Amino acid sequence: MSDHAHSLEDIAFSLTLAVVTASPAPLLLLDGQLTVVAASLSFCDVFGLAQAEVVGRPLYDLDAGEWDSPALRLLMDAAVGGQATAEARDIDLKRPRQPVRNLIIQARRLVYLDLEQTRILIGVTDVTEAAADAARQEALVQEHSVLLREVRHRVANSLQIIASVLLQNARKTSSEETRGNLKDAHGRVMAVAALERLLSTSESGVVDVQAYFLNLCRSITASMIADPSRIRLTVEGGHGVVEARVSVSLGLIITELVINALKHAFPGERPGHIEVDYNFHGPNWVLCVRDDGVGMPLTAPARVGMGASIVRALAGQLGAVVETSARHPGTQVSIQHTSIALVHDDPRAARQDIAETPRAEESA
Template sequence: MMSAEKHSPEDVALSLTLAIVRSSPAPLLLLDGQLNIIAASMSFCAVFSVDEAQLTGQPLYALDDGKWDIPELRSLLTATMSGEGTPPARDVDLKQPQRPVRHLIIQASQLTYLDLEQTRILVTVSDVTQAWADATKKEESARAAHVLLQEVRHRVANSLQIIASVLLRNARTTTSEETCGHLENAHHRVMSVAALERLLSTSEHGDINVHAYFTKLCENISASMISDVDQIALIVEGGDGVVEARVSVSLGLIVTELVINAIKHAFPDGRPGVISVNYNFHGPNWVLCVRDDGVGMPSKAPVRTGLGTSVVAALAAQLHASVEITPEHPGTQVSITHTRIALVENEPETASGPPTGTRTASSAIRNQRVEE
């Protein structure tokens, strides 16, 4: 009986390497030091519709009648052959006649093994053509939807301004002071939402810059309710940040109610003064303050529970915030405080802390309590 043929360890190692490359589920090429193809995986042959027998011994750059002779691929293999580590993958566009361009991500690494005199390069090819096409289609759809949404918001803002104009015209023609007041308040509320929709129509991500929004809002209120801006000044402070659109709606309506209330009641008999709107962030927490230096609240006056007060209370509740009215000297301050994380008490107040008269909280967070 003849003994089984024995193979050298080198032959066994090479055979094993070729078997692993050929059976790989990823498209692979094994190259020698002259960048000739030693082996190709079956997945590579399937993806690029080639026969492995035709690939073996062929120079890589001669593949597909030279279509693989691409500057990016040459740069990748030159860097790989230099032996200075594994270079980053390259994005390569493979242009084939009468076929769409194929987008490939190609990686190459020089194999390290005992026979260092025999250079071997392993090339991995990922065809991301369909993934890129899907991503591009998704981005185009998102852009189209964003443009449509901006257009809708622009039209909504225009419609709201028309409604506000009708309300204001009716307020000026009615003979009832009470009805006139209600119509004017409704006008300002509609204008508050219209200003928000106008900003949203130009927003890239659907978020609202608080300072810009409050500034525009107060400009509208001032133009329609303050006949002499030198007599009553309406200023916006703080608010350097962005909030979600749904939050800004409630904040804008709260500011509208509080500012209108201050204009109507804080400066009787032509008294001059200042109304300030201040919004400060403290991480996830925030404080909105509307303050005036007017006559303040008479100590013997009954508690007002009008529509404006109810609106502010309801909007604050939607934002999971509390309302605090603080007598100032002079004037009054109304603070809307949202606390999502309870902070350590008795810490020194930071420079970005809330204005005087509000409840303060340190920026050093220790014992965190998240409120739903």
């Protein structure tokens, strides 16, 4: 090889050493025997080593042999073999009387003109602080989750107490109108209480629809149906989960529709069945409350009651539409959600004019 060629090779190698040494990221340049040829000043600063303690030393002898680990050996074997796809390795650097450092190490064999001289470039990233921050964040999330579940549990207890007071007052009052209003209020409070009780045991912040509806309907049956053998309230479908804020509206809608059916679908001692049916269709869902009662009157009432207004507003907030249809016998009210988004926060949605045929139950 000519002196000129040697000179160019020396210049290229000198430039490589200068680039590695000046790198702001911790770098090591190794030869084929995994001896350190060059180390960046940033590497020495990060690990508290002098360049004289690094350059010319075998990789696995650095820092009194603390760099010798099975994971690093696997990575270096892959790099020396020229595996360009060798994955980075997570290495725990354990040194006496010092905290463990979490490192991510990448290694690549350099491809250049002088293939007889093996060169390995190692990049080191210290993620100790990032890992510690992530652990602290995870601990905070867990702590907040526990506190939130405890708060929900206490809220559920408080709401049940309020619901019991409402029911007691309903039994004491002599006014039929006041008694009905108190019972309605009791049902609405119990709908939220059942949800809070379920969320107090949830780890994910979402609600199992079927479990919630079953608990809700059991509560309605216990507090509002005097003779469960005469009027049955059942739940069908509902296999899946929804966000907590969506479940609040769904629970209140069910409560209002069941209350309406109990008031108007079964006059006198007429027996009957009320069914709550909830089904997912991809991102969309349909909630139906149907009964086998006396059905809708031939002439619809001119006034829409508070229960129907509540259902209309709640459905609007969910981006859903309300449809009421006659059955033989009975009536069915369907809440259909057909858009991708589960919840719309636009207040105009609550004022959406939803096509709905009023029924006798909705005049309450």
